[in-house]
Amino acid sequence: MIRRISCLIPVLLALVVAACAGGGGGGGVSDLVKGGEKALESGKVEEAVQQFQQAIEQGDETAAAFGGRGRALLEQGRSAEAVSDLTRAIELDPKSDVYLETRGLALIERFRETGEPGLVDRAVEDFRRAIELRPDRIGPVFGRAEALFLRGDLEAALADLEECVRRSDRFQRAWLLKGRANAVLGRVDAARADFEKVLRLDPDGGNGAQAREELGRLP
Numbered sequence: 001m002i003r004r005i006s007c008l009i010p011v012l013l014a015l016v017v018a019a020c021a022g023g024g025g026g027g028g029v030s031d032l033v034k035g036g037e038k039a040l041e042s043g044k045v046e047e048a049v050q051q052f053q054q055a056i057e058q059g060d061e062t063a064a065a066f067g068g069r070g071r072a073l074l075e076q077g078r079s080a081e082a083v084s085d086l087t088r089a090i091e092l093d094p095k096s097d098v099y100l101e102t103r104g105l106a107l108i109e110r111f112r113e114t115g116e117p118g119l120v121d122r123a124v125e126d127f128r129r130a131i132e133l134r135p136d137r138i139g140p141v142f143g144r145a146e147a148l149f150l151r152g153d154l155e156a157a158l159a160d161l162e163e164c165v166r167r168s169d170r171f172q173r174a175w176l177l178k179g180r181a182n183a184v185l186g187r188v189d190a191a192r193a194d195f196e197k198v199l200r201l202d203p204d205g206g207n208g209a210q211a212r213e214e215l216g217r218l219p
Contacts (some may be wrong), residue, residue: 031053033051036049062092100133127147179193
């Protein structure tokens with residue numbers, strides 16, 4: 001597996017909290033939703049689900065409540081339910097790049113579970129819309145690159161990955177995926193350079209270990 005969703009939790013959580021602070025589709029943020037966000041931030045995912053669930057049951061049918069529960073459900077690996085909640089959040093707040101990006105991630109996870117090709121197409125579209133709303137953010141660009149890679153659109157994926165590493169030269173996962181795309185395309189020298197970059201950035205960590213394995217597979 002290229003990347004687990006948990007790698008993006010801290011970044012996405014901060015963005016979701018910021019979105020909630022703005023009202024997230026009308027009205028203020030209830031104490032239960034705030035409690036759910038705090039629980040999620042502390043890694044108490046089950047508690048977060050319960051808090052968001054209570055908020056919704058008590059009539060807090062806001063983007064913040066559905067988006068928060070969708071995030072927590074995704075962290076639990078309940079991708080189908082996460083997609084449903086995030087879809088509702090987007091209906092309530094269609095200008096939220098965060099909910100679009102998170103649903104894109106949930107769709108990728110769902111694809112990994114089911115192999116249904118249409119899920120990747122939907123993920124690509126969600127990331128595209130998120131990029132359109134917030135072109136300054138790197139997360140949706142990487143998300144789209146991953147979805148394109150899974151769809152087999154390797155040149156398009158590489159274009160997004162080049163943009164990722166241009167913006168952040170230390171983006172290990174982007175270099176790793178870039179190496180994999182180049183390897184599939186038979187660009188061995190480029191792939192080797194990408195994997196060696198990951199090793200320099202993370203010689204003793206998980207990304208470095210994956211890069212080392214990939215280097216061992218190159219001819």
